[in-house]
Amino acid sequence: MLKLNNVSKSFGGLPALSEVSFEIRTGQLTALIGPNGAGKSTLINCITGVLAPTSGSLRFRDLELAGMPPHAISRAGIGRTFQNLKIFPRLSVLDNVLAGLTCEAGHSMVMAMLRLPYLRHRERRLKLRALEALDRFQLAEKANWPAGVLAYGDKKRLELARATVGNPHLLLLDEPVAGLNAQETAAVGEQLRLLRGKGHTMLLVEHDMELVMEIADQVVVLDSGRCIATGTPDQVRRNPLVLEAYLGRLEATA
Amino acid sequence: MTGKQKFFYFLYLHRTGLTVIGLSLALVLFPLVENNPYTLGLTNLIAINAIVVLGLNLFIGYAGQISLGHAAFFGLGAYGSAIATVTLGVPPWPAMLLVAVLVALVALVVGIPALRLSGHYLAMATLGLNFVFHIILLQWDAVTGGPSGFYGIPYLSIGSFVFDDEVRLHYLIWTVAMVCLLLCLNLVRSGVGRGMAALAGDETAAAALGVDTRATKVKVFVLSALLASLAGSLYAHTYAFISPDSFDIFAATDFAIMVVVGGMGSIWGSLFGAAVMTMLPEWMDLFDNYKDLVHGGILVLVLMFLPQGLVTGLIDMIKVRLALRRHKHAQAE
Numbered sequence: 001m002l003k004l005n006n007v008s009k010s011f012g013g014l015p016a017l018s019e020v021s022f023e024i025r026t027g028q029l030t031a032l033i034g035p036n037g038a039g040k041s042t043l044i045n046c047i048t049g050v051l052a053p054t055s056g057s058l059r060f061r062d063l064e065l066a067g068m069p070p071h072a073i074s075r076a077g078i079g080r081t082f083q084n085l086k087i088f089p090r091l092s093v094l095d096n097v098l099a100g101l102t103c104e105a106g107h108s109m110v111m112a113m114l115r116l117p118y119l120r121h122r123e124r125r126l127k128l129r130a131l132e133a134l135d136r137f138q139l140a141e142k143a144n145w146p147a148g149v150l151a152y153g154d155k156k157r158l159e160l161a162r163a164t165v166g167n168p169h170l171l172l173l174d175e176p177v178a179g180l181n182a183q184e185t186a187a188v189g190e191q192l193r194l195l196r197g198k199g200h201t202m203l204l205v206e207h208d209m210e211l212v213m214e215i216a217d218q219v220v221v222l223d224s225g226r227c228i229a230t231g232t233p234d235q236v237r238r239n240p241l242v243l244e245a246y247l248g249r250l251e252a253t254a
Numbered sequence: 255m256t257g258k259q260k261f262f263y264f265l266y267l268h269r270t271g272l273t274v275i276g277l278s279l280a281l282v283l284f285p286l287v288e289n290n291p292y293t294l295g296l297t298n299l300i301a302i303n304a305i306v307v308l309g310l311n312l313f314i315g316y317a318g319q320i321s322l323g324h325a326a327f328f329g330l331g332a333y334g335s336a337i338a339t340v341t342l343g344v345p346p347w348p349a350m351l352l353v354a355v356l357v358a359l360v361a362l363v364v365g366i367p368a369l370r371l372s373g374h375y376l377a378m379a380t381l382g383l384n385f386v387f388h389i390i391l392l393q394w395d396a397v398t399g400g401p402s403g404f405y406g407i408p409y410l411s412i413g414s415f416v417f418d419d420e421v422r423l424h425y426l427i428w429t430v431a432m433v434c435l436l437l438c439l440n441l442v443r444s445g446v447g448r449g450m451a452a453l454a455g456d457e458t459a460a461a462a463l464g465v466d467t468r469a470t471k472v473k474v475f476v477l478s479a480l481l482a483s484l485a486g487s488l489y490a491h492t493y494a495f496i497s498p499d500s501f502d503i504f505a506a507t508d509f510a511i512m513v514v515v516g517g518m519g520s521i522w523g524s525l526f527g528a529a530v531m532t533m534l535p536e537w538m539d540l541f542d543n544y545k546d547l548v549h550g551g552i553l554v555l556v557l558m559f560l561p562q563g564l565v566t567g568l569i570d571m572i573k574v575r576l577a578l579r580r581h582k583h584a585q586a587e
Contacts, residue, residue: 048462049461050458050461069461069466070458070461070462071461071464071465071466071467072466074461074462074463074464075464079462080462082458082459082462086456086458086459086462087459088451088452088455088456088459089455090451090455090519090562090570091448091451091452091455095448095451098445098448099448099449099451099452099460099463100463101445102445102448102449102452102463102464102465103463103464104445105444105445105446105448105449106444106445106446107445107446107449107466108446109441109446109473109477112440112441112444112445112446112447113437113438113440113441113444114437114440115440115443115444119444123444123445126445141584142577144577145573145577146570146573146574146577148574149574149577149578162463
């Protein structure tokens with residue numbers, strides 16, 4: 001699905017990512033972990049086009065993502081959620097989800113101004129899909145609320161609903177359970193499992209090890225901009241390099 | 255559902271269309287009730303301003319940008335129509351369309367580089383644009399008539415029906431204004447409109463949802479310039495006389511104030527903002543000397559206490575209250 005080959009990114013000579021390579025396979029949930037400052041966010045930004053990689057290639061299906069603008073990458077079928085929530089607080093909950101279907105709603109301003117019948121039909125279909133998505137994330141009753149009023153956990157789920165409603169080929173989740181309590185975390189974990197069951201391919205950036213080890217098919221570990229381990233949760237858990245990155249050098253603590 | 259519930263649901267479902275129809279009916283009947291030419295002149299001016307404010311509100315309230323230069327596009331429309339009809343002898347209606355297309359092109363050429371800026375920088379750039387435009391109007395008197403203005407612009411007409419008195423102008427101008435209103439309402443309720451609202455909310459998030467942020471900003475800018483130009487042409491043909499001072503930077507900030515009073519991203523608010531700010535000087539005679547002071551004061555107060563604008567700010571507050579109250583009720587049960 002997405003193949004990263006020697007992706008590097010440096011900011012004014014300071015390397016944030018150096019030669020990161022791994023592959024996200026269709027239908028799998030890949031988790032990206034690493035200590036703070038490991039380059040996880042930079043990598044996400046490179047995949048979504050917010051940043052252009054300094055070198056290396058990112059093959060997504062038949063496309064090269066490096067150099068593409070964010071909206072084109074989104075239209076190619078990569079959806080995402082944000083670490084620090086980016087919902088639209090003034091829009092209604094329903095409109096927030098509908099915003100996730102912008103690509104399918106049509107781009108012509110003139111057609112939109114004339115509100116031709118085919119657009120009205122399409123609008124009705126999109127609204128139904130948005131309501132279904134809200135239903136999946138237990139937000140249907142709050143469809144008409146301004147999204148800014150929602151509680152934190154609801155906002156997190158709203159972002160998930162918005163990111164998944166367009167059925168992206170690849171879904172990037174940037175810390176979806178950060179700041180949630182155990183019960184809410186379990187609920188989101190359940191959601192992710194459901195999404196994977198439906199065949200969604202996902203890249204999960206997460207600090208919550210318990211969640212990662214429980215649901216990931218593949219774990220990629222970054223440390224100081226380098227990919228130090230790739231494998232199943234069990235393989236990664238036993239990898240001495242990973243233990244070192246997380247717990248510090250054994251000789252230093254001994 | 256009972257009949258009564260059905261009725262209210264119908265009202266709710268078609269609230270936008272019904273409001274448009276209601277307002278249109280009121281406007282059709284208005285000259286029968288009120289035939290004072292002075293009052294009609296004032297409401298006509300409201301409609302002209304409203305056309306500018308509709309476009310500007312799309313740009314400020316939906317695309318999330320700022321322009322303090324829309325009096326320039328308004329003026330380009332007015333002077334364009336004046337020069338095309340009087341100096342070049344083009345018939346008024348084709349002239350109006352031609353000028354609108356030219357102004358849209360100007361906006362495109364200006365917009366592509368200017369919209370790389372945002373915030374204060376964009377405000378300064380558009381203010382500068384308006385300033386330059388005003389100086390050209392004053393200095394290039396061979397073409398524009400200079401500080402003394404441009405006289406003798408013909409009235410619009412359809413066949414032998416000339417729009418030369420306030421009642422006839424009322425129907426003409428309000429028809430155009432209502433059509434513009436309807437088009438804008440359609441736009442904001444579409445997918446494109448949601449993309450625009452997303453852009454105003456958060457540019458990164460909008461891009462991640464597939465909104466081409468740069469193209470959308472430029473498109474909305476061009477659309478708003480087009481509407482301003484149209485309003486300018488109507489203005490020229492209504493008053494038969496135009497002078498540079500109607501298109502200076504204070505006029506430009508007044509348009510921005512109308513948007514702010516009406517509320518960012520509120521199409522109906524645009525109408526309200528245009529009405530209030532057009533009528534305000536009429537309500538207070540004293541006001542004339544302190545007009546800019548009072549307008550500035552209104553701008554500061556609204557932005558301090560209701561940064562989303564007066565109407566939108568109040569509606570937002572009500573929506574939040576309602577949602578919270580319903581939530582409490584639901585929990586109590």
